[in-house]
Amino acid sequence: MGVGILGYGVYIPKYRIKAEEYTRAWGYFAAPGVSEKSVPRHDEDAVTMAVEASRNAMKRAGIEPAQLNAVYMGSSSSPYGEKLVSSTIATAIGVPKDVCVSDFGASAKAGTAALLSCIDLVGSARGKYGLAVGSDCPVGRPGDDIEHALGAGAAAYIIGSESLVANFEGAHSFGAENWGGRIRRDGIRFVEDPGIARLREIEYEQSLASAAGGLMRKINLKPENFSHAVLQQPDARFPLRAARVLGLTEGQISTGLVAPGLGDTGTSSPLIGLAAVLDKARPRERLLVVSYGSGAGSDALAFGIEQGIEDSRTKAPLVDDYLMDKQYVDYLTYLRWRRVLTRDREAS
Amino acid sequence: MAYISVPSIWRELPEKYRLAVFKCKSCGALNFPRRRICVGCRKPSEFEEQKASGRGKVYSYTVVAAGATASEHAEEGRVGGPFPVAIVELEEGIRVMGQVTDCDPSAVKIGMNVESVFRKIYEQDGIIRYGYKFRPVEMTSGRQ
Numbered sequence: 364m365g366v367g368i369l370g371y372g373v374y375i376p377k378y379r380i381k382a383e384e385y386t387r388a389w390g391y392f393a394a395p396g397v398s399e400k401s402v403p404r405h406d407e408d409a410v411t412m413a414v415e416a417s418r419n420a421m422k423r424a425g426i427e428p429a430q431l432n433a434v435y436m437g438s439s440s441s442p443y444g445e446k447l448v449s450s451t452i453a454t455a456i457g458v459p460k461d462v463c464v465s466d467f468g469a470s471a472k473a474g475t476a477a478l479l480s481c482i483d484l485v486g487s488a489r490g491k492y493g494l495a496v497g498s499d500c501p502v503g504r505p506g507d508d509i510e511h512a513l514g515a516g517a518a519a520y521i522i523g524s525e526s527l528v529a530n531f532e533g534a535h536s537f538g539a540e541n542w543g544g545r546i547r548r549d550g551i552r553f554v555e556d557p558g559i560a561r562l563r564e565i566e567y568e569q570s571l572a573s574a575a576g577g578l579m580r581k582i583n584l585k586p587e588n589f590s591h592a593v594l595q596q597p598d599a600r601f602p603l604r605a606a607r608v609l610g611l612t613e614g615q616i617s618t619g620l621v622a623p624g625l626g627d628t629g630t631s632s633p634l635i636g637l638a639a640v641l642d643k644a645r646p647r648e649r650l651l652v653v654s655y656g657s658g659a660g661s662d663a664l665a666f667g668i669e670q671g672i673e674d675s676r677t678k679a680p681l682v683d684d685y686l687m688d689k690q691y692v693d694y695l696t697y698l699r700w701r702r703v704l705t706r707d708r709e710a711s
Numbered sequence: 712m713a714y715i716s717v718p719s720i721w722r723e724l725p726e727k728y729r730l731a732v733f734k735c736k737s738c739g740a741l742n743f744p745r746r747r748i749c750v751g752c753r754k755p756s757e758f759e760e761q762k763a764s765g766r767g768k769v770y771s772y773t774v775v776a777a778g779a780t781a782s783e784h785a786e787e788g789r790v791g792g793p794f795p796v797a798i799v800e801l802e803e804g805i806r807v808m809g810q811v812t813d814c815d816p817s818a819v820k821i822g823m824n825v826e827s828v829f830r831k832i833y834e835q836d837g838i839i840r841y842g843y844k845f846r847p848v849e850m851t852s853g854r855q
Contacts, residue, residue: 377813405790406812406830410841414829442839451841454729455829457762699790 366486367530367666369426369523370675372419373638374412374498375516375625375685380403380611384694394512395636396599400626402692403500403515405700410440410448412517412631413498414455419679420494421456424521424530428457431521432490434464437473437497437630439547439554441466452496463490467630470544471498471595472656474630475519479662481522482531493522501547501554502576509545509556512598514626518634528672529641529650530664535578541566544657564604566659567597571605574661575653582665586610589665590648593636595621595655597627611651618643619652624686637666639682644668647672727842730765730827732803733758741805764802765827766848772797772826774816783833784838799845813846822846 379399381708383604385392394400403412411435421428436449449464465480467473474497498517540567543562547554562633571594579585586592592615594602599622606616619636621628628635633654646668653663700706725731726744733745735758740751742758749756774795777788788794795811797819811819812830825845832842 404813405787406832406844408831410839411828411830451728454724455841457725457729457731532778700798705790 367527370521373518374415376403379689380697387692393508400514408442409498413496416517416519420519422588422679423675433493435477435495437467437477440501452482458500470656471629472654473635475654485522495628497634500686504553512627516627516628516631518638528675529666533582534664536580536662537659541659568663571653574663578663589651592651596622596632599623642681661688670695729761730763730843732763767799767801769823770800771799783835810844812844
């Protein structure tokens, strides 16, 4: 019995801010390769974005909400410190109450963590169908370089065992103590950079290389066997460097490179990249997806594209549809909508 | 102290979270929100939940000034400014009221095509109140 993706869907907010807006405010823009990024409106958060992505995934999967046995949400920017939001998503898409809901968090890797758990649930036959969604809109302090890249988006996957558009072919993970990536202190809503730039680069490259290298050894494939590779995108330069370390070409990662127009979309970054590849991939192609979460860990997953992919595409909006439908906001609107300029107690 | 009606929390979630409509089992009329007495046959009845398409047209609208909102909406008004509220006639033929989002208030027009989306309405007592809003379909042509 195979396990894999039955349907997928994304959501990207309509609003964008250009790099030039940052340059005007600060004199520079600190997100290499990013020309503009997505901005959630003031009435959007990780939950609302996850709901629209999940509804799009359900349109493609062609199953009823009552058939879902699990709803898993991966976000580093849940609007609650404690309270499930996978339950909110389940109710919003009409899933009956006998469903396993789980929230995954604490790093940008939480999207692939949710996806892998969903694959394990269906693979072990504990459930027939599951929904895994990565949705994120992390916030930083204005003036912190690490804030410049932060974008917003969501991608959802319905996992099943038949009528698949992409067959799961294996996974391998990396995890080890590291201090280089970003952190968010307990009780604080802003992410921050510990400021050890070289360590951040090494941590990112080693995590991705270990997870992806281990996966390729496990399933006996080489970098050139993958038509497309999607790497976690803290900005648009990190994945280009990691690609070289991994022995991947720019051509292999270009289809799934979404950071230039979206910025760092956190837990949804590798999952929106995967959706961008599914929007264009052909049957029998093979894909590699590798996440990264600071602290640090990576999940590498391999998929093989199935025949059903072309029919599936037309049933919901593509990543490109969302990328093209946009409206620009200025820096002040951005700060207000992100509730950074606010009198709210949250601003602490 | 949270001022929340406990029974209404669960009762209203299907309407607010997924724009559920309720079909009368005796006369077939659609009710929104659900009632004990059907709007069609005016009798006590049993109802069946149905998924609304979420698509419709603006039947009428107004713009709520940011400073003139109910207190629970004040924070959203402060951050987002004045917001349009419309009565939308759904494809199913029933009229529902909701905010129009992803749209400048001056761009809302009677007859414009809209679709429902899931958004944050306001926050109170630490609980985020989510629900449906509408967004223009013209502006989201690629989004079905």
